[in-house]
Amino acid sequence: MPIVVDIDVMLAKRKMSVGELADRVGITPANLAVLKNGRAKAVRFTTLDALCEALECQPGDLLRWEADEDRERS
Template sequence: MAIIINIDVMMAKRKMSLNELSERVNITQANMSILKTGKAKAIRISTLDAICRVLECQPGDIIEYRPDEPDPE
């Protein structure tokens, strides 16, 4: 997938655990883990807003677009 989630990078910069972030954003640890590992299929704007507020960052700090590499033939 071309969308990369960098929540773990921002968490490390802020010295924040998954548990603390999930509590402050008010979502379960399981759902935060799914977001953090990039396995989520979607994210609500309100959740993204809360994550950015808690981590004091911009959406672009945690979401990155990298074009897929073409398959070598």
């Protein structure tokens, strides 16, 4: 998928655990892991807002686009 989730990067910068972030955001650690590992198909803006508030960052610090090699070959 061309959208890459960089929550790990922000967690490391903030020296915060997945469990602590999940508590601050109000989601389960399992759901946060799905998002963190790039397996989520969607993210609610309210969740993105809560992540940005908890990590003191911008949405662009958490999400980025990369070209999909399969699409480029088509």
